Amino acid sequence: MNQVYDVIIIGAGPAGITAAVYAARKKMDVLIVTRDIGGQASWSGDIQNYTGYQFISGPELALKFEDHMRKFDFKIKENEEVTELISNNHVKLIKTNKGEYRSKTVIIASGKRSRELGVPGEKTYKNKGLTYCATCDGPLFTGKDVAIIGGGNSALDAALQMLKIAKKIYIIDVAEKLKGDEIMQEKLRANKKVSLFNQYRVKEITGDVFVKAIKIEKEKKVQVLNVEGIFVEIGLMPNSDFATGLVKNKIKEIKVNQYNATNVPGIFAAGDVTDVPEKQIIIAAGEGAKAVLSAFHYLNTNR
Amino acid sequence: MKKIILYGVSGCPFCHKTREYFKNKGVNFEDIDVSESPEKAKEMVEKSGQMSVPVIDFKGEIIIGFDQDRLEELTEV
Numbered sequence: 001m002n003q004v005y006d007v008i009i010i011g012a013g014p015a016g017i018t019a020a021v022y023a024a025r026k027k028m029d030v031l032i033v034t035r036d037i038g039g040q041a042s043w044s045g046d047i048q049n050y051t052g053y054q055f056i057s058g059p060e061l062a063l064k065f066e067d068h069m070r071k072f073d074f075k076i077k078e079n080e081e082v083t084e085l086i087s088n089n090h091v092k093l094i095k096t097n098k099g100e101y102r103s104k105t106v107i108i109a110s111g112k113r114s115r116e117l118g119v120p121g122e123k124t125y126k127n128k129g130l131t132y133c134a135t136c137d138g139p140l141f142t143g144k145d146v147a148i149i150g151g152g153n154s155a156l157d158a159a160l161q162m163l164k165i166a167k168k169i170y171i172i173d174v175a176e177k178l179k180g181d182e183i184m185q186e187k188l189r190a191n192k193k194v195s196l197f198n199q200y201r202v203k204e205i206t207g208d209v210f211v212k213a214i215k216i217e218k219e220k221k222v223q224v225l226n227v228e229g230i231f232v233e234i235g236l237m238p239n240s241d242f243a244t245g246l247v248k249n250k251i252k253e254i255k256v257n258q259y260n261a262t263n264v265p266g267i268f269a270a271g272d273v274t275d276v277p278e279k280q281i282i283i284a285a286g287e288g289a290k291a292v293l294s295a296f297h298y299l300n301t302n303r
Numbered sequence: 304m305k306k307i308i309l310y311g312v313s314g315c316p317f318c319h320k321t322r323e324y325f326k327n328k329g330v331n332f333e334d335i336d337v338s339e340s341p342e343k344a345k346e347m348v349e350k351s352g353q354m355s356v357p358v359i360d361f362k363g364e365i366i367i368g369f370d371q372d373r374l375e376e377l378t379e380v
Contacts, residue, residue, distance in 0.1 A: 036316075036317075038316060042316035043316065057314075059314065059316050059319060062316065063319075078371065079370075079371055079372065127353040127354055127355040127367075128352075128353050128354060129354055131354070131355060133315075133355075135312075135314045135315065136312060136314070136315040136317075136318075136355065136356055137354060137355050137356060138312075138338075139312050139337055139338030139344065140337060140344050140347075140348065140354050140355075140356070142338075142341050142344065143341070165338075209352070210354065229354075
């Protein structure tokens with residue numbers, strides 16, 4: 001309980017894991033606190049732009065990251081959610097849903113999570129017909145009518161996955177035009193199962209124990225679609241709520257400089273939770289390495 | 304029914320974690336891919352009262368998601 005680590009890494013996606021590997025090589029005393037291992041990479045489909053692998057699936061790459069990390073003898077607190085981060089000069093205090101930990105430096109690599117719709121019924125029907133992971137839960141909707149919310153690549157990808165299994169697919173998007181790749185749009189348009197609802201907003205999700213319908217609206221005209229499955233694919237939100245003392249941009253990403261330093265000395269951040277311009281696995285991994293090397297230099301100069 | 308059953312799909316990371324967890328602990332379990340069987344998918348929904356994977360039927364106790372703490376408690380016994 002009283003131990004003060006050199007560094008606590010929050011999150012174990014590509015950024016957090018890479019930071020941990022670098023920290024181990026610098027012989028830093030590390031604690032990893034994370035909800036899961038692999039992060040968003042675990043949920044990705046096919047990856048064709050991670051150097052060294054011409055082709056690898058997301059879950060496979062995530063497992064390789066995890067294997068690499070497990071080569072070192074880290075203390076890992078898995079299934080823990082950070083609720084508070086307090087900086088008392090040289091010692092940082094991290095509170096989670098299960099405990100409290102102290103360290104000299106912190107690397108926030110907590111990534112992003114699915115954005116929610118924020119409409120009535122969403123919480124009630126989560127996992128009862130409403131899901132944020134088409135890859136996981138899609139097969140449970142075989143032969144059923146489903147709605148896909150969103151118009152980007154992840155939404156279209158979900159729709160394509162459902163083509164083979166669902167009966168009818170409604171794509172509901174607030175924008176005038178879908179944003180996803182044209183090649184995916186073409187495939188969907190050519191299929192009779194698919195109906196497009198552009199410029200529609202989701203108003204409510206209703207049902208009994210499970211989802212039965214979705215209420216959507218365009219220009220104040222409400223329409224009800226009977227569906228048993230709803231796939232929410234409307235982008236991502238940074239997991240930065242616990243980092244209350246840090247400067248963030250408009251979309252709640254933590255601001256970092258080129259050394260991955262935040263506005264609080266000793267607290268660094270890396271990967272998708274930050275305002276780094278591109279969100280890519282390889283970039284997150286590189287940022288994780290940079291962040292922990294910065295933390296290492298910080299420790300050497302602030303002893 | 305004193306069996307351990309894992310209901311999952313092949314592409315789902317938490318199903319994979321559960322599978323690996325059981326294998327590492329040397330726990331015998333039935334591995335069901337619900338995407339291959341609508342009846343088993345229905346069975347899973349009926350048992351768990353919800354529609355996300357994985358679901359673990361641990362000798363009658365239903366666990367939703369990869370809940371390592373709960374699994375540890377159960378496998379210790």
